[in-house]
Amino acid sequence: MGIKPNNENNSSTDGDIKLKSGREGLMGWLNPTRYGWERVSYWLQRLTGVGLLIYFIGHIYETSSLVNGINAWNSMLELTQTPGGHIFLLLVIGASTFHTVNGLRLIFTESGIGLGRPGRPDYPYDATSLNYKQKSGIWVAMLLAAIAMLYGGMVMFGDVN
Protein backbone atom coordinates (compact mmCIF):
# COMPACT_ATOMS: atom_id res chain seq x y z
CA MET A 1 0.00 0.00 0.00
CA GLY A 2 0.88 3.65 -0.26
CA ILE A 3 2.62 3.73 -3.66
CA LYS A 4 2.13 7.22 -5.08
CA PRO A 5 0.93 7.42 -8.71
CA ASN A 6 3.09 9.79 -10.73
CA ASN A 7 0.45 11.41 -12.90
CA GLU A 8 -1.75 13.95 -11.16
CA ASN A 9 -3.14 17.07 -12.79
CA ASN A 10 -5.13 20.07 -11.64
CA SER A 11 -8.32 19.44 -9.73
CA SER A 12 -11.66 21.05 -10.45
CA THR A 13 -15.10 20.98 -8.87
CA ASP A 14 -18.40 20.01 -10.44
CA GLY A 15 -21.21 20.65 -7.97
CA ASP A 16 -20.59 18.64 -4.83
CA ILE A 17 -18.38 16.12 -6.60
CA LYS A 18 -14.69 17.00 -6.67
CA LEU A 19 -13.04 15.90 -9.86
CA LYS A 20 -9.45 15.56 -10.96
CA SER A 21 -8.51 15.75 -14.62
CA GLY A 22 -7.23 12.39 -15.80
CA ARG A 23 -5.87 13.76 -19.07
CA GLU A 24 -2.47 12.27 -19.91
CA GLY A 25 -1.25 15.26 -21.95
CA LEU A 26 1.99 14.83 -23.87
CA MET A 27 2.71 11.59 -22.00
CA GLY A 28 -0.41 10.21 -23.68
CA TRP A 29 1.24 10.05 -27.07
CA LEU A 30 4.91 9.83 -26.05
CA ASN A 31 4.44 6.16 -25.07
CA PRO A 32 3.91 4.17 -28.30
CA THR A 33 4.24 0.68 -26.83
CA ARG A 34 0.71 -0.35 -25.89
CA TYR A 35 -1.42 -0.11 -29.01
CA GLY A 36 0.25 -1.93 -31.89
CA TRP A 37 2.17 -0.92 -35.02
CA GLU A 38 -0.21 1.86 -36.06
CA ARG A 39 0.55 3.74 -32.84
CA VAL A 40 4.31 3.21 -33.37
CA SER A 41 3.89 4.62 -36.89
CA TYR A 42 1.94 7.64 -35.54
CA TRP A 43 4.67 8.27 -32.96
CA LEU A 44 7.56 7.92 -35.43
CA GLN A 45 5.79 10.04 -38.06
CA ARG A 46 5.37 12.88 -35.58
CA LEU A 47 8.87 12.61 -34.09
CA THR A 48 10.52 12.48 -37.53
CA GLY A 49 8.31 15.36 -38.69
CA VAL A 50 9.38 17.57 -35.78
CA GLY A 51 13.00 16.45 -36.21
CA LEU A 52 12.99 17.25 -39.94
CA LEU A 53 11.45 20.66 -39.29
CA ILE A 54 14.30 21.46 -36.87
CA TYR A 55 16.81 20.12 -39.43
CA PHE A 56 15.21 22.24 -42.17
CA ILE A 57 15.70 25.41 -40.11
CA GLY A 58 19.31 24.39 -39.35
CA HIS A 59 19.87 23.57 -43.02
CA ILE A 60 18.76 27.06 -44.10
CA TYR A 61 21.12 28.55 -41.49
CA GLU A 62 23.93 26.29 -42.76
CA THR A 63 23.50 27.16 -46.45
CA SER A 64 22.99 30.87 -45.71
CA SER A 65 26.55 30.95 -44.30
CA LEU A 66 27.69 31.07 -47.94
CA VAL A 67 26.82 34.79 -48.07
CA ASN A 68 29.59 35.33 -45.47
CA GLY A 69 32.25 34.03 -47.83
CA ILE A 70 33.81 30.71 -48.75
CA ASN A 71 35.67 30.39 -45.44
CA ALA A 72 32.46 30.60 -43.43
CA TRP A 73 30.89 27.99 -45.72
CA ASN A 74 33.89 25.64 -45.42
CA SER A 75 33.97 25.91 -41.63
CA MET A 76 30.23 25.09 -41.58
CA LEU A 77 30.85 22.05 -43.83
CA GLU A 78 33.59 20.83 -41.50
CA LEU A 79 30.96 20.40 -38.79
CA THR A 80 29.30 17.68 -40.86
CA GLN A 81 32.62 15.91 -41.52
CA THR A 82 33.01 14.82 -37.87
CA PRO A 83 31.73 11.45 -36.51
CA GLY A 84 29.01 13.36 -34.62
CA GLY A 85 28.04 15.18 -37.83
CA HIS A 86 27.89 11.87 -39.70
CA ILE A 87 25.63 10.30 -37.06
CA PHE A 88 23.38 13.38 -37.21
CA LEU A 89 23.16 13.10 -41.02
CA LEU A 90 22.40 9.37 -40.68
CA LEU A 91 19.44 10.24 -38.45
CA VAL A 92 18.31 12.81 -41.03
CA ILE A 93 18.53 10.18 -43.81
CA GLY A 94 16.51 7.67 -41.73
CA ALA A 95 13.93 10.24 -40.64
CA SER A 96 13.37 11.66 -44.12
CA THR A 97 13.06 8.19 -45.72
CA PHE A 98 10.61 6.93 -43.09
CA HIS A 99 8.59 10.16 -43.09
CA THR A 100 8.29 10.14 -46.89
CA VAL A 101 7.34 6.48 -47.35
CA ASN A 102 5.01 6.33 -44.36
CA GLY A 103 3.58 9.72 -45.35
CA LEU A 104 2.66 8.35 -48.78
CA ARG A 105 0.88 5.44 -47.07
CA LEU A 106 -0.95 7.87 -44.77
CA ILE A 107 -2.14 10.04 -47.69
CA PHE A 108 -4.08 7.01 -48.95
CA THR A 109 -5.06 5.77 -45.49
CA GLU A 110 -6.40 9.11 -44.27
CA SER A 111 -8.46 9.33 -47.46
CA GLY A 112 -10.14 6.05 -46.59
CA ILE A 113 -8.23 3.98 -49.18
CA GLY A 114 -6.81 0.53 -48.30
CA LEU A 115 -8.67 0.15 -45.02
CA GLY A 116 -11.34 -2.32 -46.06
CA ARG A 117 -15.11 -1.96 -45.99
CA PRO A 118 -17.50 -1.73 -43.08
CA GLY A 119 -19.30 -5.01 -42.40
CA ARG A 120 -20.86 -7.11 -39.66
CA PRO A 121 -18.29 -7.56 -36.89
CA ASP A 122 -17.72 -11.07 -35.55
CA TYR A 123 -15.86 -12.23 -32.44
CA PRO A 124 -12.94 -11.66 -31.74
CA TYR A 125 -13.71 -8.32 -33.45
CA ASP A 126 -10.40 -7.72 -35.22
CA ALA A 127 -10.54 -4.21 -36.66
CA THR A 128 -10.66 -4.06 -40.47
CA SER A 129 -8.63 -0.84 -40.55
CA LEU A 130 -5.70 -2.41 -38.66
CA ASN A 131 -5.10 -4.88 -41.51
CA TYR A 132 -1.84 -6.36 -42.78
CA LYS A 133 -1.74 -4.04 -45.79
CA GLN A 134 -1.37 -1.13 -43.36
CA LYS A 135 1.10 -2.95 -41.13
CA SER A 136 3.17 -3.97 -44.17
CA GLY A 137 3.29 -0.32 -45.24
CA ILE A 138 4.75 0.62 -41.86
CA TRP A 139 7.29 -2.21 -41.97
CA VAL A 140 8.33 -1.28 -45.52
CA ALA A 141 8.84 2.36 -44.44
CA MET A 142 11.01 1.21 -41.51
CA LEU A 143 12.94 -1.23 -43.69
CA LEU A 144 13.64 1.38 -46.38
CA ALA A 145 14.74 3.87 -43.69
CA ALA A 146 17.14 1.23 -42.30
CA ILE A 147 18.53 0.47 -45.80
CA ALA A 148 18.98 4.19 -46.54
CA MET A 149 20.78 4.66 -43.22
CA LEU A 150 22.98 1.63 -43.90
CA TYR A 151 23.95 2.94 -47.35
CA GLY A 152 24.48 6.45 -45.95
CA GLY A 153 26.65 5.00 -43.19
CA MET A 154 28.73 3.07 -45.75
CA VAL A 155 29.24 6.25 -47.80
CA MET A 156 30.15 8.42 -44.83
CA PHE A 157 32.12 5.96 -42.71
CA GLY A 158 33.26 3.44 -45.33
CA ASP A 159 34.90 3.31 -48.73
CA VAL A 160 31.75 3.65 -50.90
CA ASN A 161 31.84 6.81 -53.02
Next chain:
Amino acid sequence: MSEETKKIKLKVYRTNYKKEEPPHYDEFDVSVKRWTTVLDALLDAKSYSDSSLGIRYSCRMASCGSCGMKINGKPRLACYTKISELNDQTIVCDPLPSFPRIRDLVTDFTEFFAHHKKIEPYIHNDKVPIEVVNKDDLVEFKQTPEDVDKYLQFSYCIKCGLCYSACPTVATDTKFPGPQALSQTYRYMADTRDSGESTRLDIIDDRHGVWRCHFAGSCSNVCPKGVDPALGIQLLKGHLIGITKNDKKIATLRSKEE
Protein backbone atom coordinates in the same frame (compact mmCIF):
# COMPACT_ATOMS: atom_id res chain seq x y z
CA MET B 1 -13.00 -32.31 -10.61
CA SER B 2 -12.28 -28.87 -9.22
CA GLU B 3 -10.76 -26.18 -11.42
CA GLU B 4 -7.20 -25.03 -10.76
CA THR B 5 -7.04 -21.96 -8.53
CA LYS B 6 -4.13 -19.54 -8.24
CA LYS B 7 -3.39 -16.37 -6.30
CA ILE B 8 -2.80 -13.06 -8.01
CA LYS B 9 -2.08 -9.57 -6.70
CA LEU B 10 -4.60 -6.87 -7.57
CA LYS B 11 -3.20 -3.32 -7.42
CA VAL B 12 -6.00 -0.79 -7.43
CA TYR B 13 -5.75 2.99 -7.77
CA ARG B 14 -7.45 4.59 -4.77
CA THR B 15 -8.35 8.18 -4.07
CA ASN B 16 -11.21 10.21 -2.72
CA TYR B 17 -10.97 13.87 -3.74
CA LYS B 18 -13.90 14.80 -1.46
CA LYS B 19 -11.86 13.72 1.54
CA GLU B 20 -8.59 15.11 0.13
CA GLU B 21 -7.26 11.55 0.24
CA PRO B 22 -3.90 11.40 -1.59
CA PRO B 23 -3.83 8.98 -4.53
CA HIS B 24 -2.20 5.63 -3.83
CA TYR B 25 -2.46 1.99 -4.81
CA ASP B 26 -4.01 -0.64 -2.55
CA GLU B 27 -3.01 -4.24 -3.03
CA PHE B 28 -5.32 -7.24 -2.64
CA ASP B 29 -4.52 -10.96 -2.88
CA VAL B 30 -7.29 -12.63 -4.83
CA SER B 31 -7.83 -16.30 -5.76
CA VAL B 32 -8.66 -16.66 -9.44
CA LYS B 33 -9.59 -19.44 -11.84
CA ARG B 34 -9.14 -19.74 -15.60
CA TRP B 35 -12.30 -17.80 -16.44
CA THR B 36 -12.12 -15.17 -13.65
CA THR B 37 -12.48 -11.67 -15.08
CA VAL B 38 -10.87 -8.53 -13.69
CA LEU B 39 -14.33 -7.38 -12.60
CA ASP B 40 -14.85 -10.68 -10.71
CA ALA B 41 -11.51 -10.10 -8.94
CA LEU B 42 -12.40 -6.48 -8.08
CA LEU B 43 -15.78 -7.55 -6.71
CA ASP B 44 -14.05 -10.26 -4.67
CA ALA B 45 -11.76 -7.60 -3.17
CA LYS B 46 -14.76 -5.34 -2.54
CA SER B 47 -16.76 -8.14 -0.91
CA TYR B 48 -14.08 -9.66 1.30
CA SER B 49 -11.29 -7.08 1.76
CA ASP B 50 -12.44 -3.47 1.40
CA SER B 51 -16.08 -2.58 0.83
CA SER B 52 -15.18 1.09 0.18
CA LEU B 53 -13.58 0.22 -3.18
CA GLY B 54 -15.20 2.45 -5.85
CA ILE B 55 -16.09 0.62 -9.10
CA ARG B 56 -18.82 1.25 -11.67
CA TYR B 57 -20.32 -1.78 -13.39
CA SER B 58 -23.69 -3.13 -14.43
CA CYS B 59 -24.26 -5.87 -17.02
CA ARG B 60 -21.06 -7.94 -16.55
CA MET B 61 -21.22 -8.99 -20.23
CA ALA B 62 -19.69 -6.12 -22.29
CA SER B 63 -23.05 -4.65 -23.19
CA CYS B 64 -23.43 -1.62 -20.95
CA GLY B 65 -19.92 -0.14 -21.20
CA SER B 66 -19.78 0.85 -17.52
CA CYS B 67 -16.67 -0.94 -16.26
CA GLY B 68 -14.02 0.61 -18.54
CA MET B 69 -10.68 1.12 -16.81
CA LYS B 70 -6.97 0.99 -17.55
CA ILE B 71 -5.86 -2.58 -16.87
CA ASN B 72 -2.13 -3.28 -17.04
CA GLY B 73 -1.54 -0.05 -18.98
CA LYS B 74 -4.32 -0.37 -21.57
CA PRO B 75 -7.98 0.69 -21.54
CA ARG B 76 -10.20 -2.41 -21.33
CA LEU B 77 -13.60 -3.47 -20.00
CA ALA B 78 -13.07 -5.20 -16.64
CA CYS B 79 -15.95 -7.63 -17.31
CA TYR B 80 -14.52 -8.59 -20.72
CA THR B 81 -10.90 -9.09 -19.63
CA LYS B 82 -9.93 -12.46 -18.20
CA ILE B 83 -7.08 -12.48 -15.69
CA SER B 84 -5.60 -15.51 -17.49
CA GLU B 85 -5.25 -13.62 -20.80
CA LEU B 86 -3.13 -10.90 -19.17
CA ASN B 87 -0.35 -13.42 -18.34
CA ASP B 88 0.71 -11.49 -15.27
CA GLN B 89 0.78 -12.23 -11.54
CA THR B 90 0.04 -8.58 -10.76
CA ILE B 91 -3.00 -6.85 -12.24
CA VAL B 92 -2.86 -3.04 -12.05
CA CYS B 93 -6.19 -1.20 -12.32
CA ASP B 94 -6.25 2.56 -12.93
CA PRO B 95 -9.11 4.89 -13.87
CA LEU B 96 -9.62 5.51 -17.59
CA PRO B 97 -7.12 8.12 -18.87
CA SER B 98 -8.53 11.35 -20.39
CA PHE B 99 -11.61 11.21 -18.17
CA PRO B 100 -11.97 13.38 -15.03
CA ARG B 101 -11.62 11.19 -11.94
CA ILE B 102 -14.32 11.07 -9.27
CA ARG B 103 -13.20 8.35 -6.85
CA ASP B 104 -11.01 5.24 -7.12
CA LEU B 105 -11.78 3.69 -10.53
CA VAL B 106 -14.89 5.77 -11.19
CA THR B 107 -14.58 8.49 -13.85
CA ASP B 108 -16.88 11.25 -15.08
CA PHE B 109 -18.36 10.83 -18.59
CA THR B 110 -20.05 14.27 -18.84
CA GLU B 111 -17.59 15.70 -21.37
CA PHE B 112 -17.51 12.46 -23.37
CA PHE B 113 -21.32 12.35 -23.67
CA ALA B 114 -21.36 16.08 -24.53
CA HIS B 115 -19.09 15.40 -27.53
CA HIS B 116 -21.42 12.57 -28.58
CA LYS B 117 -24.52 14.76 -28.18
CA LYS B 118 -22.95 17.61 -30.13
CA ILE B 119 -22.91 15.65 -33.40
CA GLU B 120 -26.70 15.19 -33.13
CA PRO B 121 -26.67 11.38 -33.02
CA TYR B 122 -30.16 10.68 -34.30
CA ILE B 123 -31.83 10.37 -37.71
CA HIS B 124 -32.36 13.68 -39.50
CA ASN B 125 -34.82 13.42 -42.35
CA ASP B 126 -36.65 16.29 -44.01
CA LYS B 127 -39.73 14.13 -44.56
CA VAL B 128 -40.05 13.02 -40.95
CA PRO B 129 -40.25 15.11 -37.75
CA ILE B 130 -37.50 14.42 -35.19
CA GLU B 131 -40.01 14.25 -32.34
CA VAL B 132 -43.10 12.14 -32.92
CA VAL B 133 -46.00 12.87 -30.57
CA ASN B 134 -48.73 10.79 -32.18
CA LYS B 135 -47.94 7.10 -32.70
CA ASP B 136 -49.86 7.17 -36.01
CA ASP B 137 -47.15 9.50 -37.32
CA LEU B 138 -44.51 6.78 -36.92
CA VAL B 139 -43.09 5.70 -40.27
CA GLU B 140 -40.81 2.99 -41.63
CA PHE B 141 -37.98 3.44 -44.10
CA LYS B 142 -37.12 0.98 -46.82
CA GLN B 143 -33.52 -0.29 -46.45
CA THR B 144 -31.81 -3.26 -48.04
CA PRO B 145 -29.47 -5.51 -46.00
CA GLU B 146 -26.59 -3.97 -48.01
CA ASP B 147 -27.68 -0.51 -46.89
CA VAL B 148 -27.66 -1.71 -43.27
CA ASP B 149 -24.17 -3.27 -43.59
CA LYS B 150 -22.72 0.15 -44.40
CA TYR B 151 -23.36 1.50 -40.91
CA LEU B 152 -24.25 -1.50 -38.72
CA GLN B 153 -20.82 -2.01 -37.13
CA PHE B 154 -20.65 1.63 -36.06
CA SER B 155 -24.07 1.36 -34.42
CA TYR B 156 -22.69 -1.39 -32.13
CA CYS B 157 -20.93 1.31 -30.08
CA ILE B 158 -21.72 0.94 -26.35
CA LYS B 159 -20.14 4.30 -25.38
CA CYS B 160 -17.72 2.66 -22.96
CA GLY B 161 -15.12 5.40 -23.59
CA LEU B 162 -12.16 3.03 -24.20
CA CYS B 163 -11.45 4.54 -27.65
CA TYR B 164 -11.65 8.06 -26.24
CA SER B 165 -9.18 7.22 -23.50
CA ALA B 166 -6.72 5.45 -25.86
CA CYS B 167 -6.67 8.32 -28.40
CA PRO B 168 -3.40 10.34 -28.35
CA THR B 169 -5.19 13.43 -29.74
CA VAL B 170 -7.81 13.39 -26.97
CA ALA B 171 -4.89 13.26 -24.48
CA THR B 172 -3.76 16.72 -25.58
CA ASP B 173 -6.84 18.45 -27.07
CA THR B 174 -9.93 18.88 -24.88
CA LYS B 175 -12.02 20.20 -27.80
CA PHE B 176 -11.37 17.21 -30.07
CA PRO B 177 -14.64 15.21 -30.27
CA GLY B 178 -12.78 11.90 -30.01
CA PRO B 179 -13.10 8.64 -31.95
CA GLN B 180 -16.51 7.76 -30.54
CA ALA B 181 -18.31 10.94 -31.64
CA LEU B 182 -16.52 11.03 -35.01
CA SER B 183 -17.30 7.41 -35.84
CA GLN B 184 -20.94 8.09 -34.95
CA THR B 185 -20.88 11.01 -37.40
CA TYR B 186 -19.88 8.51 -40.08
CA ARG B 187 -22.51 6.04 -38.85
CA TYR B 188 -25.28 8.57 -39.59
CA MET B 189 -23.64 9.76 -42.78
CA ALA B 190 -23.64 6.17 -44.11
CA ASP B 191 -27.26 5.57 -43.03
CA THR B 192 -29.63 5.94 -45.98
CA ARG B 193 -32.43 7.13 -43.70
CA ASP B 194 -30.43 10.20 -42.69
CA SER B 195 -30.20 13.46 -44.63
CA GLY B 196 -28.45 15.57 -41.99
CA GLU B 197 -24.98 15.20 -43.49
CA SER B 198 -24.23 18.89 -44.03
CA THR B 199 -25.33 19.78 -40.48
CA ARG B 200 -22.96 17.24 -38.92
CA LEU B 201 -20.07 17.89 -41.28
CA ASP B 202 -20.24 21.58 -40.34
CA ILE B 203 -19.84 20.56 -36.70
CA ILE B 204 -16.82 18.31 -37.17
CA ASP B 205 -15.04 20.19 -39.99
CA ASP B 206 -13.09 22.67 -37.85
CA ARG B 207 -9.58 23.01 -36.45
CA HIS B 208 -10.34 20.81 -33.42
CA GLY B 209 -12.48 18.44 -35.47
CA VAL B 210 -11.98 15.41 -37.70
CA TRP B 211 -8.69 16.65 -39.22
CA ARG B 212 -6.89 16.27 -35.90
CA CYS B 213 -7.12 12.47 -36.27
CA HIS B 214 -3.87 11.12 -37.73
CA PHE B 215 -4.73 7.41 -37.73
CA ALA B 216 -2.87 6.14 -34.67
CA GLY B 217 -5.43 3.29 -34.75
CA SER B 218 -5.45 2.98 -30.94
CA CYS B 219 -9.24 3.47 -30.80
CA SER B 220 -9.82 0.43 -32.99
CA ASN B 221 -7.14 -1.49 -31.11
CA VAL B 222 -9.03 -1.21 -27.79
CA CYS B 223 -12.67 -1.28 -29.00
CA PRO B 224 -14.37 -4.32 -27.37
CA LYS B 225 -17.27 -4.41 -29.85
CA GLY B 226 -15.53 -4.34 -33.24
CA VAL B 227 -16.82 -0.86 -34.05
CA ASP B 228 -13.48 0.11 -35.63
CA PRO B 229 -13.78 3.89 -35.08
CA ALA B 230 -10.55 4.55 -37.03
CA LEU B 231 -12.16 3.10 -40.17
CA GLY B 232 -15.22 5.33 -39.81
CA ILE B 233 -13.10 8.44 -39.26
CA GLN B 234 -10.83 7.83 -42.28
CA LEU B 235 -13.88 7.13 -44.49
CA LEU B 236 -15.39 10.35 -43.18
CA LYS B 237 -12.24 12.28 -44.13
CA GLY B 238 -12.17 10.64 -47.56
CA HIS B 239 -15.77 11.69 -48.02
CA LEU B 240 -15.02 15.29 -46.95
CA ILE B 241 -12.18 15.64 -49.46
CA GLY B 242 -14.25 13.98 -52.17
CA ILE B 243 -12.20 10.79 -52.61
CA THR B 244 -14.57 8.19 -51.16
CA LYS B 245 -17.43 7.40 -53.49
CA ASN B 246 -20.74 8.74 -52.22
CA ASP B 247 -23.63 6.96 -53.90
CA LYS B 248 -26.02 7.34 -50.98
CA LYS B 249 -29.67 7.60 -51.92
CA ILE B 250 -32.03 8.67 -49.15
CA ALA B 251 -34.36 5.78 -48.27
CA THR B 252 -38.01 6.09 -49.22
CA LEU B 253 -40.81 5.72 -46.70
CA ARG B 254 -42.95 2.59 -46.60
CA SER B 255 -46.59 3.53 -46.97
CA LYS B 256 -49.20 2.20 -44.54
CA GLU B 257 -50.70 0.05 -47.30
CA GLU B 258 -47.44 -1.75 -48.19
